[in-house]
Amino acid sequence: MSSSAPxxxxxxxxxxxxxxxxxxxxxxxxxxxxxxxxxxxFEKQCQEGNEEAxxxxxxxxxxxxxxxxxxxxxDVFSKKKISKVLTIIKxxxxxxxxxxxxxxxxxxxALDGVVMRTGVQIHDSEKNVHITVxxxxxxxxxxxxxxxxxxxxxQQRIHSFVRINGRDKSIQVLIQSFNETFNTDDDExxxxxxxxxxxxxxxxxxxxxQHNAQMHCTEAVxxx
Numbered sequence: 001m002s003s004s005a006p007x008x009x010x011x012x013x014x015x016x017x018x019x020x021x022x023x024x025x026x027x028x029x030x031x032x033x034x035x036x037x038x039x040x041x042f043e044k045q046c047q048e049g050n051e052e053a054x055x056x057x058x059x060x061x062x063x064x065x066x067x068x069x070x071x072x073x074x075d076v077f078s079k080k081k082i083s084k085v086l087t088i089i090k091x092x093x094x095x096x097x098x099x100x101x102x103x104x105x106x107x108x109x110a111l112d113g114v115v116m117r118t119g120v121q122i123h124d125s126e127k128n129v130h131i132t133v134x135x136x137x138x139x140x141x142x143x144x145x146x147x148x149x150x151x152x153x154x155q156q157r158i159h160s161f162v163r164i165n166g167r168d169k170s171i172q173v174l175i176q177s178f179n180e181t182f183n184t185d186d187d188e189x190x191x192x193x194x195x196x197x198x199x200x201x202x203x204x205x206x207x208x209x210q211h212n213a214q215m216h217c218t219e220a221v222x223x224x
Contacts, residue, residue, distance in 0.1 A: 009069045011198045012062075019062030020190050021183050024154055026056060028178050031158045033171045066197055070147075073204040080211055084111055088131065089144060091124070096152075098145045099123040100138060107132040140203045143196035150193060157182070157189065 029038045045053035077086050088111060092098075101121045108115055110131040120138045123130040133141065146153070161178050169177070182189070 009065075009201070011066065011201045013194050013198070015062040016066065016194050016197055017185060017190055018059050019064075019066075020193055022056045022059035023063055023150075024183050024189075025179055026060070027151060027154045028158050028175050028183075031155050032162060032174050032178070066201065070200060070204065073201075073208065076208055077204075080208070082207065082211060084113075085207065088133075088141070091129075091131070092141060092144050093148050095124045095126075095145060096149070097125055098142065099125055100142065103132055109134045109137070111137050140199060143199035143203075146193060146196040147200055154189075 026038075026042070029042075042053055042056075046057055074086065074089065099122070101123065102118070103121045104118050106115060106117060107119055109119065111133050114134060116134055119132050119134050121130045121132050122138075122141055158178060161181070162174060165177060166174055184190075
């Protein structure tokens, strides 16, 4: 994949769903049970050729491939010095919670420098810091925050399930019950995270393509 045309990766929703189901299952085992013990058990099962463990490991590569692609795109952003986007992404990655509010006064968009009458404020309540962007960037920022926090969001969901359903139940029963309830193809979280990963990949690729087109136009004008 060249840095000038990073378009040879296609987001495949079904592969993502397969990978997410594996991720959520593994997180449920580590959250409801003992994480260190499960890691050792899972590694041993893979080494011994256990079919279920190897299937989970293979399914997880679908998520790993998307994460690798996104990191590659961010490396391209760095090489091309698309600094505003990188600054915002670094900020998003450091946020544990995200608050979005409408704003109705003149401000400068933190991503493209456009002066706007209305926009949205993205607020980090822990650090008491916010940025203001155009409405059209809101969903990209939300999507990037979601994929950054996918594991912690899954863990919070599992903790909530255990609080409600965990009385007098064994670890094994809780893990099985959680996955039978939520680890399905029509699960809401699966749909949301699939949307988020697709949104992030598409937006990053389009931004690089637009940047390349602008650079080509600038070079063409300079050559006249």
